[in-house]
Amino acid sequence: MARSNANISRRDVMKYGGAAGVGTVIAGCIGGESPDDDAEGEFVYLTTQQPSSIDPARSLDELEGIYNSNVYDPLLRYDDQFPPELTAGVAEDWDLDDDGRTYTFELQDDLEFHNGDPVTADDVAFSIERVMSIREGPSWMWEGLLTEDSATVVDETTVEVELEETFAPFTATMPWLFIVNEDQVLEHEDGGDLGGDWLEDNSAGSGPFELAEYQRGESITLERNDDWWGEFPDGGFAEVTIDIGLEVSTKMGMMRNHDGHLTDRWLAYPNYMELDEADGVSLSETETYNTYYIYMNMLTEPLDDVHVRRAISYAFDYETAMSILGTEDSLNGPLPDAMEHATTDGVHQYEHDLDAAEAELEQSDYDIEDIEVTYVSQPDISANQDIGLMMEDEFSQIGITVNLEDAPWTRIVEMASDPETSPQMFPLWGLIEYDDPDAFLWSMWHSSSVGTYLNGSNYEDDEIDALLQEGRRTIDTDERADIYAEIQQIIAEDAPTLFVANDVTRFGVNSDVSGFADNGIMGYTHQFHNYSQE
Structure with a gap:
């Protein structure tokens, strides 16, 4: 079938600037047939x-x-x-x-x-x-x-x-x-x-x-x-x-x-702001289930210590991270607020509090001067990179060293397939395949998911496994709500990940x-x- 000029080949890429990043394009330097x-x-x-x-x-x-x-x-x-x-x-x-x-x-x-x-x-x-x-x-x-x-x-x-x-x-x-x-x-x-x-x-x-x-x-x-x-x-x-x-x-x-x-959802926030100003382009912005987490690999030192993980959870600057992501919707636990059975009742809330972070480090088995973590993120997603830089600065104030490494997503997935090579810390947007809390909680926190990027913390807990199984087997809505409330409470106390934000999902759309x-x-x-x- 003949194809229109709207589709491009790799030979044409340089017409649009070539390099990744925010990607400002000089108006008038390229032409094309309007859809x-x-x-x-x-x-x-x-x-x-x-x-x-x-x-x-x-x-x-x-x-x-x-x-x-x-x-x-x-x-x-x-x-x-x-x-x-x-x-x-x-x-x-x-x-x-x-x-x-x-x-x-x-x-x-x-x-x-x-x-x-x-x-x-x-x-x-x-x-x-x-x-x-x-x-x-x-x-x-x-x-x-x-x-x-x-x-x-x-x-x-x-x-x-x-x-x-x-x-x-x-x-x-x-x-x-x-x-x-x-x-x-x-x-x-x-x-x-x-x-x-x-x-x-x-x-x-x-x-x-x-x-x-x-x-x-x-x-x-x-x-x-x-x-x-x-x-x-x-x-x-x-x-x-x-x-x-x-x-x-x-x-x-x-x-x-x-x-x-139509664009995908994987542009940086400044890119979408540029598109919103472009002639003939509108912006779709929706708060749905687009959660943003940063995993902490619990099988590696010093993240095997709950007090270190809690210290990191307190040292993290959530407001700055949400500003980088372009959202004001915080993530108050393992589930986004809009998801059925999400709750904050009894779910510990971590806020940016360096004093609380230092108090947790004092309870740790590790010497503060020895605490060092590595954060791996995709170089083509600037929000992930900027959040890494923010962590490097904030964590240094309590004596934690953050090493920043770049890797494409395919490499991160490969690394996460083995708990021994899985990154100590890496970010993940939690997209789901079906509308049920099980879609988040089973894939991310059940022990069967250890050794996958979906359970990037390599979280394994017999009580959580049993509760997740019970949640699947329970038809009654009220009983399921009680089960999932307990799950959220336990996971938050264990601090296996940074619950950063329920990010706004954005797409650029032709007007x-x-x-x-x-x-x-x-x-x-x-x-x-x-x-x-x-």
Whole structure:
């Protein structure tokens, strides 16, 4: 398919300034066709990220979720309000049996995959079997809950799913169960890979868009599926181009010159302020579940001492950090305030208090002059770097030395995969895949997550493990609230991380685009079928 001038190649990057950083671009030095002059109705999304996989059973990161939720229909979808609610996907209705473990999903009639095959209960059962067989991507949500044999086809439009044990937020995770065409996938199976290699270059979904072209390291092109069961707005886009791996200055230049319609969330605060002043660009600013933490690796000295961690928690200048991030919304514990069951009751609050920090150090087993920590952050995200400099200055006032190191995010993830090599301290924006406190607390604080970047503190506590398990198994809302309150209290006392802020999520949006909404769920903030051009 011919591609419009709105999509760029790596050869064109230098036209937009090349270097990363705040990325000021000189007006008038580049040209481009305005999106509203695009005869094909192409929407252009600009992102720093690159997918590690586009197979829905192997992919989980934000960009991968954006791709999958637009190309595939999940069993259930999230709508675009905040907090989000579940709406129809492949299934239009569901019921939970009295045993608390058996779900019956009624599918929509007459749904079709992109190739014209009908979507049936067999495809749903196969999609569950496939993801639990591959055991990558979103399968972590259902570990110990689903097996390859958990789904039973009742009839063509009814499927029964029996869990190994009660899991209260099960339906909240169903937007990550993307339904693939069983016949099409198995037709391209190679060596028992369940079609995995083929799906890295092709799609087998029924969603509002279909994969047209994937140029690794450059772009993903999607074509609208006009036979999709849902609705497109008047003025909707016929094609979507996702330009990937872009530098900051490239994104800034493309937005200023109307060669892009939407940025990702990974620009620095000053970049967004620049875009807000640019002609034809507006700013989306929403407080959702965008938490900002700084982990402390509890398996390394001196962070194995709770008094050192508490001292750091008191020495940290939260107001300055929030100013750097561009938010006034503090994070008062492990959960953001807007999340169900979040509480401050009995949850210890750390504030910038150097006297309290020194008092904690006096209780430590370490000599103050020997306390030294290393903070690792991405050089391409200036907020992380600036917060590191602030810590270096503040902590020195109580005798703690902070060493600053740079590493790309891929390297930080690799380091965190082994508790022995995991950074002593590193920052993380806590994006979530489903709307439930379990999405934050299990992945970040359950011992099964030790050795992953999600549990960057390598936190391991038998009491917390038991409470998290109880929270999953409890259906009653009030009982769950009590369980999660106790969890938040214990974690705050242990001070395994700096609870810095509930950051404002920002996106630069072309002013001619309508329909964009941030619902706080990773991968579901970008529903291209809702967008139109005025």
